[in-house]
Amino acid sequence: MRLRKTISLMAVAGVMAGCTSAGGVHQPSGPETVAPEKALVLPPPGGPSIVSVVERKRGNGVEQTISLFTSSAVPGQNFLKVQFLGASGANPGTGNTGFSMINESGITREVARSAPGVPMATSATFLQNAYGPFGYAAGRSRAGDTCIYAWQQIRSSAAANTQARNFGMIQLRLRLCDASATERQLLGIVYGYTVSGTFDGEIWNPYGNPPPADGALGRSGAPIYPDEGGYRASPMPIGYEPAPAIVSRPRATPVRKTQTSQPAQGAAPMPAPIGPRVPLPGEAPQTSAKPDAAPAANQQSARAIGVTVPSPDCIGDAAMTAACRK
Numbered sequence: 001m002r003l004r005k006t007i008s009l010m011a012v013a014g015v016m017a018g019c020t021s022a023g024g025v026h027q028p029s030g031p032e033t034v035a036p037e038k039a040l041v042l043p044p045p046g047g048p049s050i051v052s053v054v055e056r057k058r059g060n061g062v063e064q065t066i067s068l069f070t071s072s073a074v075p076g077q078n079f080l081k082v083q084f085l086g087a088s089g090a091n092p093g094t095g096n097t098g099f100s101m102i103n104e105s106g107i108t109r110e111v112a113r114s115a116p117g118v119p120m121a122t123s124a125t126f127l128q129n130a131y132g133p134f135g136y137a138a139g140r141s142r143a144g145d146t147c148i149y150a151w152q153q154i155r156s157s158a159a160a161n162t163q164a165r166n167f168g169m170i171q172l173r174l175r176l177c178d179a180s181a182t183e184r185q186l187l188g189i190v191y192g193y194t195v196s197g198t199f200d201g202e203i204w205n206p207y208g209n210p211p212p213a214d215g216a217l218g219r220s221g222a223p224i225y226p227d228e229g230g231y232r233a234s235p236m237p238i239g240y241e242p243a244p245a246i247v248s249r250p251r252a253t254p255v256r257k258t259q260t261s262q263p264a265q266g267a268a269p270m271p272a273p274i275g276p277r278v279p280l281p282g283e284a285p286q287t288s289a290k291p292d293a294a295p296a297a298n299q300q301s302a303r304a305i306g307v308t309v310p311s312p313d314c315i316g317d318a319a320m321t322a323a324c325r326k
Contacts, residue, residue: 030056031054031056032054032056033054033055034055035053036050040062040064040195041064041082041172043189044189048068048078050067052066052067053066060086061085062084062197063082064082066081072147072178074115074118074177075116076114076177080172081171081173081174082170082171082195082197084170084199085168085170086169086206107135107151110149110151114147114175115141117142118139118141119140120137120149122135122137123136123137123138130191131152131207132153134150135150135151135152136149143179145179146182147186148174148175148183148187152171153170153172154170154171156168156205166205166206166208167203168204169206170197174190174193
């Protein structure tokens with residue numbers, strides 16, 4: 001009897017518990033889409049716009065994949081991927097992300113997957129933006145599209161970690177392919193993006209201790225200019241500038257132009273006459289000298305030039321006659 005009463009009481013309690021349940025539905029935690037303004041990393045002003053942001057909360061941090069505007073024939077989507085690692089996440093049941101450092105073999109695999117079919121070459125130049133050093137690989141597709149894949153790890157130095165603080169880490173990856181941009185233009189986005197996310201608590205600060213002030217501040221003999229080298233390289237002149245020297249040039253002799261009749265359009269120009277004009281048969285000879293106004297010396301020079309043309313009757317033996325001597 002006691003066993004039956006116990007079972008009946010348990011059944012009644014179960015029915016009553018089922019009636020009082022709220023009946024809520026719990027959705028397993030997983031990736032979710034958040035608003036673009038909640039992105040942990042923002043592209044530079046004027047850079048590629050944010051298309052969507054997918055966030056995944058981990059036991060030791062948060063991951064976000066920020067899809068960017070893409071204008072390229074290369075397969076794949078431009079993106080900014082960021083991982084905030086080290087802090088205690090909101091969903092410990094989702095597991096932790098590996099706290100691994102950047103290694104060459106892992107980056108090589110990431111570069112190969114970032115732009116399929118594009119030969120990518122890793123740059124050996126040391127580069128650094130506002131958050132520290134970074135590396136990148138670049139290549140060009142057969143269609144002429146330019147692609148880069150950049151990676152960066154933001155973490156405090158080992159000396160700062162010895163004080164039981166500054167243990168956080170931020171991993172950044174950027175994939176960009178564009179049909180019209182150059183490699184330098186795409187690389188400018190790596191220098192211009194802004195990390196807007198933060199950690200709660202100084203123990204997870206990934207940037208380390210703030211750097212000390214410049215030792216030149218307040219010290220004599222160390223002038224500070226508004227721009228580097230602008231004033232030291234080109235000092236400003238004081239006073240009036242000397243007047244430019246006057247250079248004398250030889251005066252050119254003016255050339256008088258003679259008025260000539262313009263030939264008709266399309267006709268060959270007539271040659272200029274050489275010597276005096278020869279009169280036609282039966283025409284009286286003309287002289288350029290006027291006997292009333294010109295002196296005798298001018299008349300003599302005019303005869304020497306040969307203005308007077310002899311008559312055809314005074315040629316040969318007839319030139320000795322008295323009529324031809326006049």
